[in-house]
Amino acid sequence: MPTSGLIITLQPGSATQADAVGRLRARPELTLGEVSDRWLPVALETRDDAESREVYDWLMALPGVAFVDVVSVNFEPTLSLQLHPSP
Amino acid sequence: MNLPRREFLRASALAAASAVVAQRTGAADATTSPAPSPADGIAWDKAPCRFCGTGCHVRVGVKDGKVVAIQGDQLAEVNKGLLCVKGYHVGLALYGKDRLTTPLLRKNGKLEPISWDEALDTIAKRVMAAPDKFAIYGSGQWTIPEGYAANKLMKGGLSNNHIDPNARLCMASAVTGYLSTYGVDEPAGCYDDLDACDVLILWGNNMAEMHPVLFSRVIDRRTRGQKVTLIDIGTRRTRTTEFSDHYLEFKPQSDLAILNGIAHLLLKNGTYDAKFVERFCNFRQDTAAASLLGDAMTFDAYKAALEPYTPEYVEKISGVPAEKIRLLGELFGRKDIRITSVWCMGFNQHSRGTNANRLCHGIHLLSGHFGKHGDAPTSLTGQPSACGTAREVGTMCHFLPGGRLIANAEHRAETERIWNVPPGRINPKMGHHTVLLWEKFCTPTAQGGDISTVWVQVTNPGQSLPNLHKLFKAKRGLPDKFLIVSEVYPTATTELADLVLPSAMWVEKNGMFGNSERRTQQWFKMVNPPGEARDDCWQTIAVARKLFELGHPGLKDKEDKFLFTFKNAAGTEVPAWDWKHYYDVNVDRALFEEYRAFSRYKHKDLAPYDEYVKARGLRWPVVQQASGAWRETKFRFAEFDDSYVKRGAGIQFYHSVTKDDKALIWFAPYEKAAEEPDADFPFWLCTGRVLEHWHTGTMTMRIPQLSGAMPHAYVEMHSADATERSIANGETILVRTRRGQLRLPVWTNGRGHVPRGSLFVPFFDQRLLVNDLTLGEPDPISKEPDYKKCAATVVKLGAGRLNSV
Structure with a gap:
């Protein structure tokens, strides 16, 4: 299960922000931190990469979200499937 | 995976994101990374990203001898904790199943x-x-x-x-542009200009997808309420266009005319910076054959040469409406704003790439939009050490280290010493x-x-x-x-x-890179x-x-x-x-310390190796202060920041070609491309990159997350051109030039949008080699080939006209 750390930049306007945060909170894959200024730190945990992409696209299209930045990815859980054989 | 471990990874991800937010809002010290938890089991170290020339730093997490996690490095000024989609998957580039393991x-x-x-x-x-x-x-x-x-x-x-x-193949024309303008290679400014400019002009540069972290830096300013006018000057609409205030779509090769059109208006309107020009500039042109240093010309001759480039004439050549040319001329004529120009392969992979570079420097010099943060012409590079290794070390066939020349006997003697x-x-x-x-x-x-x-x-x-x-x-x-x-x-x-x-x-070896903004970076081997x-x-x-x-x-x-x-x-x-x-x-340390001796000649001073171990890169010239500390330089040739500029000079081009501390403003005419569309080959063919893949895809195509998102090459085509030929979106067609042919699926509604009469094919796909088709007409000075322009045709498969080339 890939786990990523994201920063969501929210559009200005308290009503828009509150609505966007509410919809984000409803997604079980997301763990939300504290909104600070216009930025919301988020942890994203998904089944696989396809779901990560799906959620990312959903975030980018969500009203009230101006931008999504990724700051970390832990691929340790999936790496064992991709490693070259040990020498 | 057991639950506590999952919870731990989730908490770590949230902590990393929260730390970057705290840094952005000023709630946290920007000089310390989040302390890794002892329960993490992951050892962290710093490295520049392996991919492009932006030079983002990543934190590399290693566990059991493998890279298992990547974080944006919040200590890095370049990326301030952010990464692009390639960057945060960079660790997986090591682990493709078909790694070569024996000679x-x-x-x-x-x-x-x-x-x-x-x-x-x-x-x-x-x-x-x-x-x-x-x-x-x-x-x-x-x-x-x-x-x-x-x-x-x-x-x-x-x-x-x-x-x-x-x-x-990548930035040789940027080199000749800098050398023939300032007498020394590489940009005067740096990425800090992106934080200070009022107008950002992207010359044939899809920054949103090719240098996304830098673009994010600009977009972030907008979300803070700052006004930054983005002008995208290109030959196809891209993701960058979506964020831009103005999109100026020009016919391939006609950027030369647009640049001349701006200079024409500055002179005609009297809005050029006469004092700056008089104090700091001379004029040049190539009279007979193209050459690096050209021939002197007077200001009057320069003015006369630009006379034909009226907005209407430029519109005729470029297709850009005259009022948009006037807009550019007016912006450059304003003294109350700061303008940054950036470019990458659009100018460089150009059969007149040196001239495109020269003219861009020229409009900044002519207008005085130079020498302050936010006022600079800056090339971006595609590779992580194109500047550090190819240009500074001098691995080109005519260079010796530190900007010296093979052809110069003194330079050879000094290198031999x-x-x-x-x-x-x-x-x-x-x-x-x-x-x-x-x-x-x-x-x-x-x-x-x-x-x-x-x-x-x-x-x-x-x-x-x-x-x-x-x-x-x-x-x-x-x-x-x-x-x-x-x-x-x-x-x-x-x-x-x-x-x-x-x-x-x-990170399987020690290394050092030098990025687009003169920043030299170091990392240590982390895994075998x-x-x-x-x-x-x-x-x-x-x-x-x-x-x-x-x-x-x-x-x-x-x-x-x-x-x-x-x-x-x-x-x-x-x-x-x-x-x-x-x-x-440490072979890297030994070689670098030897190489450092070369760096003073062109005032590209490098600090001792151990200074780079401590830093997230330092921008040269790195000059030792009286205190013993090493100080990097953000803006060269400007007294406010460059310690090599004489006090009171304001601006000093201390490697001036004309030996008088002045830069050169060049005139170069618009010239047609070497191969243009005709009756047999009616399309322009342009090549380039995509967000998910880096260059030829040897690394990114091994990363399932990236290859899955962009699995194969395609040809972008305007929907009207496709409809006219009864070609459906997604249909495989034949793209043919005088050099080769290639079967490609058509994309008419993709993320990039070409105008009618143009095609775009990315070059990342080893199975679909678009360079079988390209012309590669070289710039006469830099010898860099043009990958952006040649004539092509398309054939609907099954039409019975297929001939092998």
């Missing part, structure tokens, strides 16, 4: 495993048999020590200047530049093909050269030609290789390479040692010592050519 020699047409000793012997014997017919082809992905070692082996050891990097080799060791004749080198390699020896052995390191010419049938594939059937390839994965280049050497990559893969730098030194043992005189210095002699802290010589001992000494 391979072609025997009876098949690559067979051999020992390293046999591989080194094979190379050394080829070189000894014909040292002057040997060439090294490297890249802007060489680390600084790797490029320095290869350069020293060739120029200081073999007296052979046939060494050139793929940077010739630093290398401690006998006078006259360096050959005064320039080597073959990239296109010529490959042309000679692919030409039968009896017909003048004077290169018989090429050693490729850290690049993939079998995919990235233009006109591949002529410049690469013609090697087939030439039995006396021998291709050596150091690589990490099988590629289009290894397909024709006679000898393949498995290489370590990125797979199998018998070894460092490229070691490979160079090991071959040098073999040549030394075989008695090649060039591998000895003036004291008859081996050219690559290393000592440990105790002063004992370490046989670094023996892999068992390669890491007994």
Whole structure:
């Protein structure tokens, strides 16, 4: 299960922000931190990469979200499937 | 995975994101990274990203000898904790299933495993048999020590200047643009300009997808409520266009006319900066043949040359409406705003790339939009060390380290002194530049093909050269030609290789890069390479040692010592050519400290190696202060920041071509492209990159997250052109030029949108080699090929008109 750390930049306007945060909170894959200024730190945990992409696209299209930045990815859980054989 | 571990990873991810937010809001100290939790089990260290020239720093998490996690490094000024989609998957580039793990020699047409000793012997014997017919082809992905070692082996050891990097295909025209304008290479400004400009002009540069972290930096300013006007000047709509205030779509090659149109308006409206020009500028043009330094011209002659470039004339050439040309002219004429221009391959991979670069510098100088943060023309590079290695180390066929020239006797003598080799060791004749080198390699020896052995390191010419049938594939059937390839994965280049050497990559070795903004970066080896893969730098030194043992005189210095002699802290010589001992000494540190001696001549001063160990890169010139501290430079030639500028001068171009501390404003006319659409080939064909893949895709196509998102190449086509030919979106068609043909699926509604009469094909896909089709017309000065313009046609499959080319 890939786990990523994201920063969501929210559009200005308290009503828009509150609505966007509410919809984000409803997604079980997301763990939300504290909104600070216009930025919301988020942890994203998904089944696989396809779901990560799906959620990312959903975030980018969500009203009230101006931008999504990724700051970390832990691929340790999936790496064992991709490693070259040990020498 | 058990629940506590999952919870832990989730908490770590949230903590990393929260730390970046805290830094952005000023709630946290920007000088400390979040402390790793002891329960993490992951060891973290810093490294620049392996991919593009932006130079983002990542935190690399290692567990059980493998890279398992990546974070944006919040201590890094370049990316401030952010990464792009490629960057946060960079760790997986190491773990493709088909990593090369043993040397391979072609025997009876098949690559067979051999020992390293046999591989080194094979190379050394080829070189000894014909040292002057040997060439090294490297890249802007060489680390600084790797490029320095290869350069020293060739120029200081073999007296052979046939060494050139793929940077010739990438930023050679930026180099000639800087050299012919300021007398010294590389930008005056830096990324800080993106934080200070009022207007950002993207000249043929899709920054949102090619340098996304830098673009994010600009967009972030907007979300803070700052006004930044984005102007996208391009030949196709991209994601960058979506964020832009103005999109100026021009006909290919006509950027030259647009640039002249701006200069015309500055002069006509009297809005040029007369004081700046008088104090700091001279004028130049090429009168007879194209040349680096051209001929002097007067201001009046310059003005007369620009007279025809009225907005209406420029509109006729470029297709950009006259009022948009006026908009640009008015913006450059304003003194109350700061303008930053950025460009990458749009200007550089251009048959008049040097002129495009010169003209862009020219409008900034003419208007005085230079010398303040936010007011600068700045080229971006595509590779992580195109600047650090190809340009600064001087791995090009006409350069010596630190901006010196092969053709200059004093420069050769000084280089020989630093290398401690006998006078006259360096050959005064320039080597073959990239296109010529490959042309000679692919030409039968009896017909003048004077290169018989090429050693490729850290690049993939079998995919990235233009006109591949002529410049690469013609090697087939030439039995006396021998291709050596150091690589990490099988590629289009290894397909024709006679000898393949498995290489370590990125954090499997020590390294140093130099990014687009003059920032030199360092990292340490963190994990072991797979199998018998070894460092490229070691490979160079090991071959040098073999040549030394075989008695090649060039591998000895003036004291008859081996050219690559290393000592440990105790002063004992370490046989670094023996892999068992390669890491007994820090070879990178030793080579870098030697190379540093070259850096002062062009005021590109580098700090000691250990300063880079502590930093997330430092921008040269890095000058030692009275306190002993090392200070980097953000803006060159400007008194407010550059300590080499004389007090009171304000601006000083201290490497001026005209030796009077002035820069050159060039005039260059609009000229048609070498090949333009006609009745038989009615489309323009442009090539480039996509967000998910880096260059030829050898690394990113091994990362499932990236290859899954963008699995194959395609051809972008305007929907009206497709409809006219009864071609449906997604249908496979044939794209043909005078050099080759390729079957590609059509994309009419993709993320990029070409205008009518244009096609765009990305070059990342090894199975769909668009460079079979490209012309590669070189710029006459830089010798950089044009990948952005040639004439093509499309054929609906099944139409019964297919002929093989």
